[in-house]
Amino acid sequence: MKIISLGDMNAIYVISPEGLVSFSMVPGNADGARWEKGRPDPMVQISCLGDSSCIGFAAGMTRHNSGMTMSFTYVSQDVTETDQRKEITTTLKSPDGMRLEHVVIYKKGSRALRIFTKVYNDSDTDITIEALSSMSLSGITPFAGDEATGRLVLHRFRSRWSAEGRHAQDSIEDLMLEPSWARFGVRCEKFGTTGSMPIRGYFPFAAVEDKEAGVIWAMTLAASSSWQIEAVRMDENLSITCGIADYEFGHWRKVIEAGSSFATPECYVTVAAEDFEMVCDRLLDVQKDKLLDNQRVKDLPLFFNEYCTTWGEPSEENIDKILAVIKGRGYDYFVIDAGWYADSVKGWQDNMGDWRVASDLFPNGLKSVVKKINDAGMKAGIWFELEVVGKDADAVTDTPHLLTRDGKVIISGTRRFWDMRQKWVEDYLTKKVIDFLNDNGFKYIKIDYNDTIGIGCDGAESYGEGLRQCVEATRKFYEKIRREVPGIAIEVCSSGGHRLEPGFMELADFLSFSDAHEEKEIPVIAADLQSLILPQKSQIWSVLRASDPLKRIAYSISAGMYGALCISGDVFDLSKEQWEVTDEGTAFYKKVSPIIANGVTRMYGPFQTSNRALKDYQASVRYGDNGKALAIVHTFEHEGPQEIEIPLEEGYVVEDVFEAEGHDIRISDSCLKIGFDQAFDAVAVLLSR
Structure with a gap:
C-alpha cells in the first residue's frame, strides 16, 4: 500500500499480490482506516469489443471489473512536485500491449483533486474500447470492518427543466447495494445522461457519506456530452466509478489505433470529515483554480436582459424605451435576447441558423443600437443559438452540413444541428457570429441551446463517439469566440441550466441558472445550485411585474442575490414606489456582491x-x-406571524438591510431574528464584525 499526502487529503494506492491497483482517499487526519477487507477493485475500469463481463449477472448492466480491466497490472508510479502542484502518474499494462495512465493532479492549497485516465495502444493492431472510466474510487468505507450496514448514504442532484439542482439522498440499503449473503451477484446503481444536454435528469455528481465516521467522498465529472456514474458493490466495499457513458448506456465505442492514445474527461474529487455543504464547497475549488485572470473579481456586474420585457420582440424602438427608463440606474450590461433575427412572416422561434438582422425591427442595423447602449453606460450583449438550425430557416435545406443518424438528418422538435466538426460550419459560424460581434461592437454573448442531439450521430465509430466529437468541436468554437472577440463575456445557457457541468461552466463568464424566469421557486433553485456552481457565474432572473406588491419585488431581487442579478420585466410600467424598492435592491446587491463572489454559504430551513x-x-x-456576511431569508406559504431564527458566527452586527415595508430585525443569542407577517416576502441583511 502507498499513501501520498495531498493537502488535507491522503491518496491511497492498494496493490494486490497479482498486481491489481485500487485507488481510494481519506482525510489526512483520519485514523482507523482498514484496507484489508474485500477483493481488489481496479483504479481504471476499461472494456473493449469482445471483452468478458464480470461474473455475477453484470452483462448489460455494468462493465465494472471486466476481463480487460482485470488484465492490467502495476508497472510504475511517478510523483512530480513543484511549488504550485503535485502530480501522480500510475502506469498499468496488460499482456496484449495496452497501457493505462491514471493521473492525479493536486494544486497546492486546493481542497479537491483532478483525476483522469489516458489509454495507450502500444500494440500493432487497433482495438475498440466500449467503456473507460475517468476515475474509480473504491474501498468505501475503510472506517468499518464489515459492510457498514445503515451508515452509507448516496447523495445526488436531480434536474428537470426549470427545476435544476434538487438534492436527493438515498441509503445504500434503499438502493439495494448491500452485498448478497454469498458475496455473489453484482449490485450496481447506474445513472447519467445521454445526449448534448448533460444536465437532463441528473448532474454529473455523486457523494457517499459514512454517517458514523462523519466522512464524505464527493466527485463531479467534467462531462459535456453523455456521461455515467456507477455505484458498484460486490463485497464489503462500495466503489464509485465515473466517465463517458459506455456502449450500453450511451452507445459509445472508440477505436484506439495502434500507436495512438485517448484521454478521458477530468473528474474532480474530494474527501473530508465535514458536512455535505462544506464538501460541495471543496469541489468548487477546482472551478476557482481554473478561473481566468479577468474572472477573479471582487465585484459582480448588474444585468438587464430584455427577454421578459419584450418576450422575443426586441426592436430599436423597444430598446430606446427601455434605455430611457434604466439609464443611470447602475446597470453594467444590456442583453438583447432572442428575436432580433425574426422573419417578418415566420417569426423568431424557428428560424435560427440564418442569423440575419430583422430590418423591420432594426431599420438602422444593430451597430447604432449598440452605440446607444454604450452611450447609456452599459455594454451590449446579444443572444445566439449557434449550434442549431430551425425548421423555418433557409439553412434547413443545407443537409450536407447538418448532423445525421443512419444517414437521416437528426430532428429534435423543430431543430436540426450543424455538424460542428466540419470546417465549412466553423467558417460559416465565424462569419455569422464572431465577425458579427466584432463588427457591431458587442461585448457579451448569450449562447443558448434548446434541444438535444440525443444518443449521437454519424461520422465516427459509434453514435456516442460522434456526439462526443461534435460537442468537443462546439467547446472549441466557444474558445475561438473568446480568442477572437476582444473583451467578450460569454454566458452559457441551455434552456436554462442544461449545461451546468464543469466542462461548459469553465468556458463561461456567466451561466443561466434556470428558465424559471419569474417563479416563486427561484430562491430554492438558486440556493441549491450554490453547491454545484460558482455563485459569481450563476446569473439569476429577477423579473418584475407592474402587478407585483412591493414585498414580491423584494422577494424577486433578494433571490437574485444568490448569484449575479439580472433584472427584466415590466420596466415601462413600474410605479414610483416599485422603482424605489428596485433601486434600493440593486444598490444593495452591488454593495454585497463581494460576498457573493467570494464566500461560503450555510443553508437553513426545512427541505422543500x-x-x-x-x-x-x-x-x-x-x-x-472580506469579514462580512450576507443573510437572505425568504418566506413561503405559512399561517400567521412568523419569526425566523438563523444561527450566526460570533461577533456580527447588522450593517444594512434590503426589505420592503419593514420587519423586526435583530441579533440576540448569536442568532439573526426576523419577523414576517406575510407569505412570499424576503429580507436581505448585510452583516459585519
Whole structure:
C-alpha cells in the first residue's frame, strides 16, 4: 500500500499480490482506516469489443471489473512536485500491449483533486474500447470492518427543466447495494445522461457519506456530452466509478489505433470529515483554480436582459424605451435576447441558423443600437443559438452540413444541428457570429441551446463517439469566440441550466441558472445550485411585474442575490414606489456582491418537498472572505406571524438591510431574528464584525 499526502487529503494506492491497483482517499487526519477487507477493485475500469463481463449477472448492466480491466497490472508510479502542484502518474499494462495512465493532479492549497485516465495502444493492431472510466474510487468505507450496514448514504442532484439542482439522498440499503449473503451477484446503481444536454435528469455528481465516521467522498465529472456514474458493490466495499457513458448506456465505442492514445474527461474529487455543504464547497475549488485572470473579481456586474420585457420582440424602438427608463440606474450590461433575427412572416422561434438582422425591427442595423447602449453606460450583449438550425430557416435545406443518424438528418422538435466538426460550419459560424460581434461592437454573448442531439450521430465509430466529437468541436468554437472577440463575456445557457457541468461552466463568464424566469421557486433553485456552481457565474432572473406588491419585488431581487442579478420585466410600467424598492435592491446587491463572489454559504430551513408548493421558509448566510456576511431569508406559504431564527458566527452586527415595508430585525443569542407577517416576502441583511 502507498499513501501520498495531498493537502488535507491522503491518496491511497492498494496493490494486490497479482498486481491489481485500487485507488481510494481519506482525510489526512483520519485514523482507523482498514484496507484489508474485500477483493481488489481496479483504479481504471476499461472494456473493449469482445471483452468478458464480470461474473455475477453484470452483462448489460455494468462493465465494472471486466476481463480487460482485470488484465492490467502495476508497472510504475511517478510523483512530480513543484511549488504550485503535485502530480501522480500510475502506469498499468496488460499482456496484449495496452497501457493505462491514471493521473492525479493536486494544486497546492486546493481542497479537491483532478483525476483522469489516458489509454495507450502500444500494440500493432487497433482495438475498440466500449467503456473507460475517468476515475474509480473504491474501498468505501475503510472506517468499518464489515459492510457498514445503515451508515452509507448516496447523495445526488436531480434536474428537470426549470427545476435544476434538487438534492436527493438515498441509503445504500434503499438502493439495494448491500452485498448478497454469498458475496455473489453484482449490485450496481447506474445513472447519467445521454445526449448534448448533460444536465437532463441528473448532474454529473455523486457523494457517499459514512454517517458514523462523519466522512464524505464527493466527485463531479467534467462531462459535456453523455456521461455515467456507477455505484458498484460486490463485497464489503462500495466503489464509485465515473466517465463517458459506455456502449450500453450511451452507445459509445472508440477505436484506439495502434500507436495512438485517448484521454478521458477530468473528474474532480474530494474527501473530508465535514458536512455535505462544506464538501460541495471543496469541489468548487477546482472551478476557482481554473478561473481566468479577468474572472477573479471582487465585484459582480448588474444585468438587464430584455427577454421578459419584450418576450422575443426586441426592436430599436423597444430598446430606446427601455434605455430611457434604466439609464443611470447602475446597470453594467444590456442583453438583447432572442428575436432580433425574426422573419417578418415566420417569426423568431424557428428560424435560427440564418442569423440575419430583422430590418423591420432594426431599420438602422444593430451597430447604432449598440452605440446607444454604450452611450447609456452599459455594454451590449446579444443572444445566439449557434449550434442549431430551425425548421423555418433557409439553412434547413443545407443537409450536407447538418448532423445525421443512419444517414437521416437528426430532428429534435423543430431543430436540426450543424455538424460542428466540419470546417465549412466553423467558417460559416465565424462569419455569422464572431465577425458579427466584432463588427457591431458587442461585448457579451448569450449562447443558448434548446434541444438535444440525443444518443449521437454519424461520422465516427459509434453514435456516442460522434456526439462526443461534435460537442468537443462546439467547446472549441466557444474558445475561438473568446480568442477572437476582444473583451467578450460569454454566458452559457441551455434552456436554462442544461449545461451546468464543469466542462461548459469553465468556458463561461456567466451561466443561466434556470428558465424559471419569474417563479416563486427561484430562491430554492438558486440556493441549491450554490453547491454545484460558482455563485459569481450563476446569473439569476429577477423579473418584475407592474402587478407585483412591493414585498414580491423584494422577494424577486433578494433571490437574485444568490448569484449575479439580472433584472427584466415590466420596466415601462413600474410605479414610483416599485422603482424605489428596485433601486434600493440593486444598490444593495452591488454593495454585497463581494460576498457573493467570494464566500461560503450555510443553508437553513426545512427541505422543500415540492418546488411548486413551497412551505415555511428558506434562509442562508454567506460568509465572505472580506469579514462580512450576507443573510437572505425568504418566506413561503405559512399561517400567521412568523419569526425566523438563523444561527450566526460570533461577533456580527447588522450593517444594512434590503426589505420592503419593514420587519423586526435583530441579533440576540448569536442568532439573526426576523419577523414576517406575510407569505412570499424576503429580507436581505448585510452583516459585519
